[in-house]
Amino acid sequence: MFDEITPRFKPILIGLFVASAAFLAGWFLGGQTITYPTEPPVALSGATEGQPEQVDFSIFWQTWAVIDDKFVNGTSTDALTQEDLQNRVYGAAAGLVDSLGDPYTVFLPPADNEAFAEDIRGDFGGVGMELGARDGQLKVITTLPDTPAERAGVRAGDAITQIDGKPVGKMTVDEAVKLIRGEIGTIVTLTINRSGEGAKDFAITRGRIQVPTMETELLPSGVFVLKLYSFNALSPQLFKQGLRQFIEAKTDKLIIDLRGNPGGYLEASVDVASWFLPEGKVVVKERRVAGEADKLYRSRGYNVFNDKLKLVILIDGGSASASEIVAGALSEHGRAVLIGEETFGKGSVQELVPLPDGSAVKITIAKWLTPEDHSISENGLKPAVEVKMTAEDREAERDPQLAAAVDYLLKQK
Missing domain, CATH: 3.90.226.10 (2-enoyl-CoA Hydratase; Chain A, domain 1)
Structure with a gap:
């Protein structure tokens, strides 16, 4: 088959084959089996506290060690801070909770927990709507009267697909709420898919929300x-x-x-x-x-x-x-x-x-x-x-x- 290809294309094909071979060689080199520690790093406090005896945590700590050994941050070469390490723990906790597959069960880091407390108190900055998960979509349950969301024309049943251009995907309700909230007077753009009307962008100015009774x-x-x-x-x-x-x-x-x-x-x-x-x-x-x-x-x-x-x-x-x-x-x-x-x-x-x-x-x-x-x-x-x-x-x-x-x-x- 290759004999039928004109000579000017042969160097390109050869180059592609060489590049592919080099890529695969690099992958196999990177894929060598390396033994990583199965215990938590000594510097981490409370790493085994409350650990269930019947669960093998070695994979978790091996993954941690792989990150320490291999990961290169594309935006910074600075040494890891204590905050960086703690954020890893929060991410692992969030993943643990997410494995349950329940959109209403979530892990809240301290900042998110404080935002949730503001919501419960009923006086907060946002756009004035209640969200819920339904059929794999982020749905508007209701808009509060005389709020930015209601004035913008958002309705109960609307499906939010993007927040400021970021796809909602498998985002939890709490993660979406965190993105929608912000400084009073700033604008958040929601891409909404409404039954029978298709997708539409709503630019909504955030305000202080007081929930009526x-x-x-x-x-x-x-x-x-x-x-x-x-x-x-x-x-x-x-x-x-x-x-x-x-x-x-x-x-x-x-x-x-x-x-x-x-x-x-x-x-x-x-x-x-x-x-x-x-x-x-x-x-x-x-x-x-x-x-x-x-x-x-x-x-x-x-x-x-x-x-x-x-x-x-x-x-x-x-x-x-x-x-x-x-x-x-x-x-x-x-x-x-x-x-x-x-x-x-x-x-x-x-x-x-x-x-x-x-x-x-x-x-x-x-x-x-x-x-x-x-x-x-x-x-x-x-x-x-x-x-x-x-x-x-x-x-x-x-x-x-x-x-x-x-x-x-x-x-x-």
């Missing part, structure tokens, strides 16, 4: 609407105040609007459900390891409303976690009718475990199930009356879901 309104029709934005530490007391306003309105028609409510504290959801259920009724089941009995969270029995109460709960794809607990409990006990769209399906329990150096592990410890054993994580909740909210509805500032809820209640006797 509740709004109430008595409609001209005589229907009282209680909009709950989150289940934070203030929710139980504010919800109680909202119910007092409902009673003073002298109507028997109530809408609890949980659309776009990403959840929050479990205890807050149990407290809210307790206003409508007799004492002892199951609000939610917490299931841990197989074979272990479920932990049941029961109504505290405030139950101030009789059977004459006509109650609708509005839900959508932004209703998650504690919202799904309340909606599931009240619908399955026959106290409320669900109207809207299928919920997000975030039914797992995370515990934040602090570590001595300021880092932490946020780890899934259980799954939530409704009183009738419905897995919230696997399926979400489906409304009894499905009503879609379209892009045209949003553009025209129409709310067909609220209208359907009002219509349903007015027809009840």
Whole structure:
């Protein structure tokens, strides 16, 4: 075959073959078996503390030694600092947690742990949206009212594919949040893939975010609407105040609007459900390891409303976690009718475990199930009356879901 090639091409082919041979020779030379130590370096403190006896850690320390022996940093030739070594440990811890394959279980180095604490306090810089992992994508659960994200046109259900040009890929929710946050007044560009519309860039100016909790309104029709934005530490007391306003309105028609409510504290959801259920009724089941009995969270029995109460709960794809607990409990006990769209399906329990150096592990410890054993994580909740909210509805500032809820209640006797 080579004889048919014109002479001027032969040197090129020969050169390619020589280069390939040299590359392979270099690889084989680099691939010689070298014995590396199977114990941690002497300079590392606490390296074997808490090490499980049945696990062979020699591969980990051999990998560490290979890095020490071989790795060349393309940007610096400086000697490794203590911070560099500690970052290796943090990276290994993150990889260990990532091996579980759970997007809600993450290792948080000290700086990330502090950012998470700011989130819990409810006053932070960002764009004002709640994120979640769904079907291998980073999805917007909801946008908070009057925030940069809402004003930019970001919607619940949007899939974020890039943050400032960086592909999301297998990024965890916490890693994405860290990139989206930044100094107030600066811009973050999100590439969003919206169903039916394709990809689009949203340039959003970061601002200070304060999470709202509740709004109430008595409609001209005589229907009282209680909009709950989150289940934070203030929710139980504010919800109680909202119910007092409902009673003073002298109507028997109530809408609890949980659309776009990403959840929050479990205890807050149990407290809210307790206003409508007799004492002892199951609000939610917490299931841990197989074979272990479920932990049941029961109504505290405030139950101030009789059977004459006509109650609708509005839900959508932004209703998650504690919202799904309340909606599931009240619908399955026959106290409320669900109207809207299928919920997000975030039914797992995370515990934040602090570590001595300021880092932490946020780890899934259980799954939530409704009183009738419905897995919230696997399926979400489906409304009894499905009503879609379209892009045209949003553009025209129409709310067909609220209208359907009002219509349903007015027809009840």
